[in-house]
Amino acid sequence: MTSPAPATGALSETATGPVVEVRTLRKSYPGPRGAGRKVAVEDVSFSVAPGEIFGILGPNGAGKTTTVECLAGLRTADAGQVRILGTDPQQHPEAIKDVVGVQLQEAELSPRITVREAMRLFASFYEDPADPDELLALLDLVAQRDVRFSRLSGGQKQRLSIALALVGRPRVAILDELTTGLDPAARRATWDLIERVRDSGVTILLVTHFMDEAERLCDRLVIIDHGRVVAEGTPAELIEQVDAERTVVLRLAAEDVTRAVAALDGLPEVSGVAAAGRRVEVTGSRRVLFAVVQALAAHDVVPDDVATTARTLEDVFVHHTGRPYEEPAADAITKGARS
Numbered sequence: 001m002t003s004p005a006p007a008t009g010a011l012s013e014t015a016t017g018p019v020v021e022v023r024t025l026r027k028s029y030p031g032p033r034g035a036g037r038k039v040a041v042e043d044v045s046f047s048v049a050p051g052e053i054f055g056i057l058g059p060n061g062a063g064k065t066t067t068v069e070c071l072a073g074l075r076t077a078d079a080g081q082v083r084i085l086g087t088d089p090q091q092h093p094e095a096i097k098d099v100v101g102v103q104l105q106e107a108e109l110s111p112r113i114t115v116r117e118a119m120r121l122f123a124s125f126y127e128d129p130a131d132p133d134e135l136l137a138l139l140d141l142v143a144q145r146d147v148r149f150s151r152l153s154g155g156q157k158q159r160l161s162i163a164l165a166l167v168g169r170p171r172v173a174i175l176d177e178l179t180t181g182l183d184p185a186a187r188r189a190t191w192d193l194i195e196r197v198r199d200s201g202v203t204i205l206l207v208t209h210f211m212d213e214a215e216r217l218c219d220r221l222v223i224i225d226h227g228r229v230v231a232e233g234t235p236a237e238l239i240e241q242v243d244a245e246r247t248v249v250l251r252l253a254a255e256d257v258t259r260a261v262a263a264l265d266g267l268p269e270v271s272g273v274a275a276a277g278r279r280v281e282v283t284g285s286r287r288v289l290f291a292v293v294q295a296l297a298a299h300d301v302v303p304d305d306v307a308t309t310a311r312t313l314e315d316v317f318v319h320h321t322g323r324p325y326e327e328p329a330a331d332a333i334t335k336g337a338r339s
């Protein structure tokens with residue numbers, strides 16, 4: 001592993017070097033009632049290339065938010081290095097402020113402020129802000145321009161928080177738990193939007209609990225568990241590396257079920273066959289689908305339907321941690337107050 005270049009105050013303008021670098025980051029918090037320290041981030045390293053949507057995926061309390069808070073200069077790391085465009089956010093917070101847009105969890109605005117006023121307020125923090133009207137158009141908030149924050153829907157609040165994160169024309173946007181609490185249609189609309197933002201030239205660091213979100217959106221990602229990176233790569237690479245069992249689900253004519261089960265049971269590629277009515281579930285190795293089709297053909301059984309279950313990032317998590325991934329319900333994530 002190479003070490004990042006020493007931090008400079010000057011932001012790197014190179015298009016090819018990493019936009020974000022995190023090396024052996026460690027961060028702990030004081031324990032409750034003075035009881036030792038709680039390690040939130042034990043050992044996290046990754047780097048993000050220009051124009052990527054890079055995901056930080058992990059269960060509750062894995063250390064995701066702490067990691068991006070160190071990157072955004074909101075927390076001081078105990079050890080390790082973080083760089084944004086070659087600059088240390090701790091040493092040069094002013095330089096970082098102009099290139100990083102942060103949308104952290106629970107962005108709270110005054111309930112009475114309108115969308116237009118919030119945009120103006122945030123634009124006033126920058127010398128050369130983006131055009132608020134263009135951003136509102138990008139984020140589909142033009143019709144809500146004069147609506148007060150308290151009257152916006154969950155999806156509209158999320159979209160406003162992204163608009164506010166982008167108003168300083170950042171090169172990097174940090175988006176934390178973006179789709180928590182949104183209904184499925186609003187989540188999908190937000191995913192499309194994130195791709196549009198990336199296409200406009202912004203590198204995106206996306207913090208998420210949601211496996212499907214990471215799989216759908218991220219070019220590359222790290223999976224974090226208990227403050228450590230357990231896997232890193234593209235979603236396809238990570239899934240490909242896991243040699244999980246495959247499942248083939250058959251729907252057969254009632255009179256074919258017994259014959260099919262007898263034909264499939266005992267094949268070297270098959271580890272299990274379970275029949276329930278006309279449905280037969282077959283598990284086995286990578287070649288199980290091939291073996292099932294061949295065996296059925298040899299016994300002249302023509303299934304009404306054949307489906308395979310795809311492996312997902314969930315299988316990747318189980319493979320690396322040895323336990324199931326407990327994804328909270330989209331609307332069930334709450335955060336305690338942070339110090």
Ligand SMILES: Nc1ncnc2c1ncn2[C@@H]1O[C@H](COP(=O)(O)OP(=O)(O)OP(=O)(O)O)[C@@H](O)[C@H]1O
Pocket residue numbers: 029030038039040041058059060061062063064065066067209337338339
């Ligand atoms: N300010 C704080 N003081 C004490 N402990 C904290 C603080 N912030 C976070 N922690 C603890 O550090 C650990 C990592 O928290 P962090 O919020 O970084 O994880 P996360 O992966 O973002 O989790 P979540 O998805 O729930 O936000 C958790 O055990 C959390 O309780």
